[in-house]
Amino acid sequence: MSVTPIEDPAVADRSLPEPAPARRHPAWAALTHGQGLLGLVLVVAVAAAGLLAQWIAPFGPNEQIGGANLLGPGAEHWFGTDQVNRDVYSRVLHGIRINLEIIVIAVPIGALVGALLGLASSLHPVTDVIAQRAFDVVLAFPALILAIALAAIVGPGAVTVIAVIVVVEIPIFGRMIRTQVLRIRELPYVESAEVIGAGRWWVLRTHVLPNALEPLAVQLALSMSVAVFVESAMSFVGIGVRPPEPSLGSIIADSVPNLDANPAFAIGPLVVVAALVLGFLLIAQALGSARRA
Numbered sequence: 001m002s003v004t005p006i007e008d009p010a011v012a013d014r015s016l017p018e019p020a021p022a023r024r025h026p027a028w029a030a031l032t033h034g035q036g037l038l039g040l041v042l043v044v045a046v047a048a049a050g051l052l053a054q055w056i057a058p059f060g061p062n063e064q065i066g067g068a069n070l071l072g073p074g075a076e077h078w079f080g081t082d083q084v085n086r087d088v089y090s091r092v093l094h095g096i097r098i099n100l101e102i103i104v105i106a107v108p109i110g111a112l113v114g115a116l117l118g119l120a121s122s123l124h125p126v127t128d129v130i131a132q133r134a135f136d137v138v139l140a141f142p143a144l145i146l147a148i149a150l151a152a153i154v155g156p157g158a159v160t161v162i163a164v165i166v167v168v169e170i171p172i173f174g175r176m177i178r179t180q181v182l183r184i185r186e187l188p189y190v191e192s193a194e195v196i197g198a199g200r201w202w203v204l205r206t207h208v209l210p211n212a213l214e215p216l217a218v219q220l221a222l223s224m225s226v227a228v229f230v231e232s233a234m235s236f237v238g239i240g241v242r243p244p245e246p247s248l249g250s251i252i253a254d255s256v257p258n259l260d261a262n263p264a265f266a267i268g269p270l271v272v273v274a275a276l277v278l279g280f281l282l283i284a285q286a287l288g289s290a291r292r293a
Helices: 009-014 027-032 034-051 088-121 125-139 143-154 158-185 188-195 200-212 216-236 248-258 264-292
Strands: none
Touching: 027 034, 027 264, 034 088, 034 264, 088 125, 088 158, 088 216, 088 248, 088 264, 125 158, 143 158, 143 216, 158 200, 158 216, 216 248, 216 264, 248 264
16 A cells, blocks of 8 residues: 655745745836826827917917907917907917926925925035024025015016925925935945945935835925915916916916906916816826735
8 A cells, every 4th residue: 555645835835936025116107007197198189289389279279369358269260369469379389389398497496495404404414404493494495486476586478487386395305305315314225335335325226215216206396396386376366477378377367357358368378287287297196006015
């Protein structure tokens, strides 16, 4: 009578291949479906309209059309005309381009300066105290109050809008990078690298910074949406882009006294602002969900 030997489970397991680890999809994959794709489509559609304004706008942004005072929407003027006979649709297209130019310049500068200050504050207690108190001062004032104060000093204009957005974004990115660096620096694999003799700058460059920068894309998308609002709000109250240059906020401001004659005067720029803000928010939410997955 033969007896079948009982295999040791541990030995049997050694003969089987290890299961492949789950592959983590890159963050950009979140923009290929769902709310990420919707947000990307909104932003790309609006951005394309602004970048192609010179070729697709039927009139110049400041071209005055004879006999076209506050006309309603029609085949020739999709959003009607304004109080000085300009085509609102053409001005909105050119206003998109100016808006995008401002936020594409301002937000990366604010992110870079804030990240450098956040990194510096995490390296020494003295720099940490100085940076955090400076961040507290900036965050104590709403963005529009800072905008009014700066415009009173240097005057309104696109440069003032860029400066306000940069100042608003610096403490946001600074505190985000500081928090990430302090958290990652205490993780076991970082401590292990330091124990075996890795230098401080090598650990920072190899382990800390690559992981600390992961949430940067999410915050960039959120900051873009805030920057669209800040630029529109500053131009709306008259301290942003100077007339006669078109800006989404200034077009909305011009429409307020003329809503009874041409309601579409305000609808066009409002829809564009809402699409940009919503698009960037959807992208941020999609990237944030992918990062947590």
